[in-house]
Amino acid sequence: MSDESRPHRTAAVIPAAGRGVRLGPGAPKALRTLAGTPMLIHAVRAMARSRAISLVVVVAPADGTAEVRRLIDEHALPERTEILVVPGGETRQESVRAGLDALPADITAVLIHDAARPLVPVDTVDSVVEAVRDGAPAVVPALPLADTVKEVEPGRPGEPEPVVATPVRARLRAVQTPQGFDLATLRLAHEKLARLSGDGEGATDDAGMVEQLGVTVVVVPGHEEAFKVTRPLDLVLAEAVLARRRATDAY
Numbered sequence: 001m002s003d004e005s006r007p008h009r010t011a012a013v014i015p016a017a018g019r020g021v022r023l024g025p026g027a028p029k030a031l032r033t034l035a036g037t038p039m040l041i042h043a044v045r046a047m048a049r050s051r052a053i054s055l056v057v058v059v060a061p062a063d064g065t066a067e068v069r070r071l072i073d074e075h076a077l078p079e080r081t082e083i084l085v086v087p088g089g090e091t092r093q094e095s096v097r098a099g100l101d102a103l104p105a106d107i108t109a110v111l112i113h114d115a116a117r118p119l120v121p122v123d124t125v126d127s128v129v130e131a132v133r134d135g136a137p138a139v140v141p142a143l144p145l146a147d148t149v150k151e152v153e154p155g156r157p158g159e160p161e162p163v164v165a166t167p168v169r170a171r172l173r174a175v176q177t178p179q180g181f182d183l184a185t186l187r188l189a190h191e192k193l194a195r196l197s198g199d200g201e202g203a204t205d206d207a208g209m210v211e212q213l214g215v216t217v218v219v220v221p222g223h224e225e226a227f228k229v230t231r232p233l234d235l236v237l238a239e240a241v242l243a244r245r246r247a248t249d250a251y
Contacts (some may be wrong), residue, residue: 060086
C-alpha cells in the first residue's frame, strides 16, 4: 500500500508510571483525585474529547496495569475512542517507548501527554493535531512567560546563588503538553537517544529529543488551564478550574 493510500490515524500516549513524589506520600500522582476522579481519568478524557484522537494508550506502573484498567472501565469515556493500558518502564523515556511500541500500524501521528496536566482544553489538543497534520514533524503548545527568568550558578540548598545571565523574556516560552509528532520522527528520536544515553534517564521532554535530530519543533498557543499538577497548591487550583467549568457547563 502506498503512503498516499494508507489510512492516517492519530493516537495519544499518556505516560503515567511515575510516583509523583512532590505531591507527598500516598498514591501515584496520576491516581490522585480531582473532584473525586483520578487525575489520570481527567487526562484520558481530555485526549478522548478530541475527535481527531481515535486511540489513547495509557502507560501504567508495571505492577498497576490491572488497577489502571479497572479505573478506566469504571469511568464514562467516549465510546468512539479505543483505550489501551500497557506496562511502563523505570524511566519516562522507557514508558513513552512502551506506549509507542503498542501503536498499531495505521497510526501515523502521536501526541504525548502528561497525566499531570489533566485539564488541557480540547481546543489546544486539536491545535496540536492540526499542526502535525499540516506537515510539522513536531509541535508543542506553549505560553509566554509572565516572570523574568534568571540563569544562575547552582549552589547549595538555601544559600544565595549568583546570577550569570538574564534571558530575553520575549524569546522564551513555557512548554506544555500534549506534544505532537510525526510518529516516524519521534520513534527515530527515541532510538537515537537510547543509543547515546543508555537508560535515557533525564529525557523528560520528547520535543527536546526531536531537536537533537536537527528537526525543527514549532510552537502553537498553549492554555493557562493546561498547567501541571505537581504540588499541593496545584490541586487546589485544579479543583477551582473544575468548579468553574461545572458552573458554566463547560465540562
